[in-house]
Amino acid sequence: MSNLKLIIKREFIARVRNKTFVVMTFLSPLIFVGMIGLITWLTTLNKDEIREIAIVDETGSFEPYFKSSKGISYIDYTNLPLNDAKDSVVIKDLYGLLYIPGNTSNKELEKSIQFYADEAPNIDILQQIEKIISEELTHQNFKKKGVDIAVIESSKAKVDIQIENFLGEKTSKISSYVKMxxxxxxxxxxxxxxxxxxxxxxxxxxxxxxxxxxxxxxxxxxxxxxxxxxxxxxxxxxxxxxxxxxxxxxxxxxxxxxxxxxxxQPTTPGQIxxxxxxxxxxxxxxxxxxxxxxxxxxxxxxxxxxxxxxxxxxxxxxxxxxxxxxxxxxxxxxxxxxxxxxxxxxxxxxxxxxxxxxxxxxxxxxxxxxxxxxxxxxxxxxxxxxxxxxxxxxxxxxxxxxxxxxxxxxxxxxxxxxxxxxxxxxxxxx
Incomplete structure (x- = not known):
């Protein structure tokens, strides 16, 4: 047993006196926190970036629903011909150009809307644009069929399931992820x-x-x-x-x-x-x-x-x-x-x-x-x-x-x- 203690002591002292051990002991936290700071700073830069998107809406129905928000700015280019709008977007180095053609039925319009950009657009931005257009097309379809949109809106229900155990204690919906x-x-x-x-x-x-x-x-x-x-x-x-x-x-x-x-700390989306x-x-x-x-x-x-x-x-x-x-x-x-x-x-x-x-x-x-x-x-x-x-x-x-x-x-x-x-x-x- 005395030999075992000596070996443990010898091995411990040999490790802690090692220059690499000492350097990494104090350098690793600096590197770790520095990486967190760098990532946080880079994320802040991305959030501060304003993506400018030009809109050519030949129908005149959708452009008013595109409201500029944090990180996205919509510019109305409807008065310009499509080719001129494309040239202007390239010259001004805008994020992209949304083109909504006119003289088409709503059914045809669903598959004919174009987004022009040098690189593939952010999926969240694309989904946001699709949601705005889809909702307006839906409302137009309701009007054509004589459906009262106000009645539909007032009839919509939002279900929010509350979770609790059998002892009556409430839990969050991400309880599994908290445990994980x-x-x-x-x-x-x-x-x-x-x-x-x-x-x-x-x-x-x-x-x-x-x-x-x-x-x-x-x-x-x-x-x-x-x-x-x-x-x-x-x-x-x-x-x-x-x-x-x-x-x-x-x-x-x-x-x-x-x-x-x-x-x-992780940021919380502003829409909540x-x-x-x-x-x-x-x-x-x-x-x-x-x-x-x-x-x-x-x-x-x-x-x-x-x-x-x-x-x-x-x-x-x-x-x-x-x-x-x-x-x-x-x-x-x-x-x-x-x-x-x-x-x-x-x-x-x-x-x-x-x-x-x-x-x-x-x-x-x-x-x-x-x-x-x-x-x-x-x-x-x-x-x-x-x-x-x-x-x-x-x-x-x-x-x-x-x-x-x-x-x-x-x-x-x-x-x-x-x-x-x-x-x-x-x-x-x-």
Missing amino acids: FFGGLAGYLLLMFVVIYGNMVMRSVIEEKTSRIIEVIISSVKPVQLMIGKILGTTLAGVLQFFIWVIIGGVLLFIASFYLGIDV PQDELMEQSQLILQDVLNLPLISLVVLFLVYFIGGYFLYSSIYAAIGAAVDSETDSQQFMLPIIVPLMLAFYVGVFAVIENPHGTISTVFSMIPLTSPIVMLMRVPFGVDWWQILISIVILIASIWFMVMFAAKIYRIGILMYGKKPSYKEIFKWLKY
Whole structure:
């Protein structure tokens, strides 16, 4: 046990004293917040841009309904011939030209309207134009058939379904996405932690193996202790780095938001009424408060530690089996595929049916359960499913550590030869 503590301490100090580790610890939050600020600034530039659209309405019926709004300005070119209007749009570098031909029936007009532009127009703008013309054509058709439009308008109904559970608590319509956000965030953090710090464990093993330091170390320490010590030491260094990222990133986001005038929050479309927006915000906040936050935090730690140990042992075994990072690429498939599969199953299957067969099965498989189960937890999972998943994960960690330790024990002393899968399986028999 004393040897294990020394290894953990040595690995932790070696990680935190590394120049790259120190630089990235303080530089990464700056880069992250800088990217958010840049994206926000670029988005603001796009919103401030005014798209000028010329209109040639030969019918004289539609142009009055095109009202300029934020980001779009409509200019009446109806008095100009079509070709002259095109030339003017090109010379003035306008966004586009909307041409509505005359002397056609409403049925023919539906398929004969043209939009001229150098580039394909924004789909939202195109849909807005289509909606305005469609509504006016519909009204004209009603008038021709003697239908009272006022009666129709007054008869229209807008259904707004209210959602609440059987305890009488209201929820928002995007409740599933709120739950998916928290579950997806937890799963994504685990995925990134495994990839970043698992690779760090592998590189540490390769460095010591190629420098022959490992031969001295294993003369007084068991290979299993050395492997576990490396995993734990790197984990502690990673947790420290992650904690520093959260603090620095939070402070920088606060400064960017309140002192530099950068809005890091997503903007809300202006067409939503203020009272409706407030009601939605309250419902979303209620959804967040109704989440099993304590269970999510506890299970995040359990699956975070369990998933990291499971994959780090594989990374350590790969590092022991090869002589360079280049040689390790052929063995990365068994690590990357389950991680990516788990994340995509969580994104596409869990939000669709969190209690379905696919979501349930993948939340039990140890290589995918840390991510998939974390994504399922916000939707409410039976305790016995969580218990079974954790038991399987713990058993798999023990099996994988023993499995990796055998490879580690032989691999750290093997030099100058690129091992194959067949040869690695032979090492398990030694």
